[in-house]
Amino acid sequence: MNFDKSSQIFYQGRWNEVISGQSFDDFNPANGERCAQIADANLEDVKLAIAAAANARLSWAGMAHTRRAGFLLQAADIMEQRKQDFVDALVEEGGSWIGKAIFETGYAIEALRTAAAMVFHMNGEIMPSEHGKLSMAVRQPLGVISVISPWNFPLLLSVRGFSVAMAIGNTIVLKPSEETPVAGGLLLAEVFEAAGLPDGVFNVVSCSRDHVAEVGDEMVSNPAVKGISFTGSTAIGKAIAAKAGGLLKKACVELGGKDALIILDDADIERAVNAATFGAFMHQGQICMSVERIIVDQAVAEEFTRRLVANVNTLGSGDPTSMGGVIGPLINEKQLKNVHAQVTDAVEKGATVLTGGKYQGLFYEPTVLADVNPSMKIYYEETFGPVVPVIIVADMEQAIEVANDSEYGLSAGIITRDEERGMEVARRLETGMAHINDSPVNDEAHVPFGGVKNSGMGRQNGKSSVEAFSELRWITLDRGGRQYPPPFNETAA
Numbered sequence: 326m327n328f329d330k331s332s333q334i335f336y337q338g339r340w341n342e343v344i345s346g347q348s349f350d351d352f353n354p355a356n357g358e359r360c361a362q363i364a365d366a367n368l369e370d371v372k373l374a375i376a377a378a379a380n381a382r383l384s385w386a387g388m389a390h391t392r393r394a395g396f397l398l399q400a401a402d403i404m405e406q407r408k409q410d411f412v413d414a415l416v417e418e419g420g421s422w423i424g425k426a427i428f429e430t431g432y433a434i435e436a437l438r439t440a441a442a443m444v445f446h447m448n449g450e451i452m453p454s455e456h457g458k459l460s461m462a463v464r465q466p467l468g469v470i471s472v473i474s475p476w477n478f479p480l481l482l483s484v485r486g487f488s489v490a491m492a493i494g495n496t497i498v499l500k501p502s503e504e505t506p507v508a509g510g511l512l513l514a515e516v517f518e519a520a521g522l523p524d525g526v527f528n529v530v531s532c533s534r535d536h537v538a539e540v541g542d543e544m545v546s547n548p549a550v551k552g553i554s555f556t557g558s559t560a561i562g563k564a565i566a567a568k569a570g571g572l573l574k575k576a577c578v579e580l581g582g583k584d585a586l587i588i589l590d591d592a593d594i595e596r597a598v599n600a601a602t603f604g605a606f607m608h609q610g611q612i613c614m615s616v617e618r619i620i621v622d623q624a625v626a627e628e629f630t631r632r633l634v635a636n637v638n639t640l641g642s643g644d645p646t647s648m649g650g651v652i653g654p655l656i657n658e659k660q661l662k663n664v665h666a667q668v669t670d671a672v673e674k675g676a677t678v679l680t681g682g683k684y685q686g687l688f689y690e691p692t693v694l695a696d697v698n699p700s701m702k703i704y705y706e707e708t709f710g711p712v713v714p715v716i717i718v719a720d721m722e723q724a725i726e727v728a729n730d731s732e733y734g735l736s737a738g739i740i741t742r743d744e745e746r747g748m749e750v751a752r753r754l755e756t757g758m759a760h761i762n763d764s765p766v767n768d769e770a771h772v773p774f775g776g777v778k779n780s781g782m783g784r785q786n787g788k789s790s791v792e793a794f795s796e797l798r799w800i801t802l803d804r805g806g807r808q809y810p811p812p813f814n815e816t817a818a
């Protein structure tokens with residue numbers, strides 16, 4: 326992996342030794358080997374990074390739009406030149422299959438370019454006024470934004486978290502996951518350093534699990550921080566949103582999911598099988614929008630399940646650096662244990678393993694389960710692994726009922742040849758997003774991405790990020806039309 330700053334983090338436009346001098350190991354989940362040594366920041370370090378961001382905020386917000394956009398475009402070009410470094414980091418520390426790493430890097434570059442365009446979308450409005458005033462709603466950046474990102478799509482989700490916020494004039498302190506600090510942040514710092522970004526606009530703080538509570542707490546509670554972008558688990562995201570709410574700070578939290586793929590009785594089965602296989606097993610099911618429940622109409626259940634299992638059995642596993650190793654390792658032992666505990670619990674309570682169910686090292690076989698019912702953990706809990714239950718329902722009504730029987734509400738897929746029915750199901754699902762004739766796994770850099778229920782609060786990408794990370798202010802200009810009650814007026818001399 327092309328990264329060698331083992332005890333430094335990036336703030337105030339330069340690489341700084343962490344105060345404690347401590348570092349932590351960054352492991353390759355495919356082979357268990359250490360792939361990098363990473364600086365372990367603590368409370369004092371993150372305070373300095375936040376102070377750097379606070380100092381930079383006014384000049385950055387005041388800079389000409391095209392210059393601000395120019396830095397993001399320049400960074401995108403540099404990333405393009407360093408594509409291989411990002412791909413290597415995603416594969417080595419993140420356990421990404423190379424195809425996923427190439428996709429993620431390309432998408433992150435495009436997301437930076439899309440964000441650059443958002444400098445021109447800080448739109449307010451001119452409103453009518455009872456008093457003939459010039460009455461304006463004006464958008465302003467918030468100031469310092471803390472961005473906390475996860476390990477599964479570390480590069481893309483860091484970029485999604487900060488890019489629009491930065492483009493519209495906020496300054497950033499980014500904390501990548503301890504599992505993926507290089508792809509999720511430190512390489513991005515090198516990119517923005519090379520792009521000549523003004524000091525303090527973009528700061529990256531890496532830390533180990535030992536320091537994440539104190540660093541994370543400061544990133545929310547420091548008075549200079551005005552907004553938080555968090556992507557990760559529901560438990561941590563809820564705690565962060567609660568803390569931010571108590572301090573009356575804006576927080577946009579993108580959290581877990583238990584997404585359903587609904588297959589109606591008129592579905593194109595080939596489309597259904599492909600959407601299910603991709604949706605459930607891309608990146609070993611470690612995507613917030615992964616298909617975690619396949620809900621299939623009884624009329625097509627037998628054919629669909631048979632063809633799904635046959636297709637899943639063609640998925641190659643092993644070396645993620647090879648195009649054939651599409652099923653890579655899970656990120657760590659904790660995830661592996663959680664995935665296997667859910668499968669074991671389901672089997673003990675009567676589920677049938679149609680394929681998979683075993684593991685070697687951190688490589689878990691792509692697994693399809695039948696006869697899953699609500700008494701099993703896997704029915705309700707997020708799995709975040711390559712395991713999918715097939716749940717058979719009587720009809721469309723029951724499919725909607727089962728899909729909505731979840732504390733989560735991120736995304737969904739509906740496979741049907743009847744677009745009207747597809748739209749009806751989409752409208753009745755309690756999710757932030759729904760995709761007809763596709764898997765739930767979808768994202769584009771300008772769309773309102775986000776969930777309802779325990780899947781999150783707020784929307785990110787494009788205009789949604791502009792709203793999330795700006796303040797709407799009301800400003801008026803009176804031109805003599807405003808009358809006060811006579812007793813308040815100066816009597817004529």
Ligand code: NAD
Pocket residue numbers: 473474475476477478482500501502503537538540541542556557558559561562565579580581582612613614707709735776780781
């Ligand atoms: P996580 O919540 O464990 O970690 C996310 C980030 O929070 C990491 O950077 C971590 O270091 C940090 N963190 C941990 N404890 C913290 C604390 N006390 N204070 C502040 N920050 C803290 O999640 P993860 O395991 O990295 O990611 C997997 C989860 O993320 C899954 O639940 C998945 O569904 C969800 N996810 C959601 C989306 C989305 O857009 N909705 C996208 C990707 C992942």
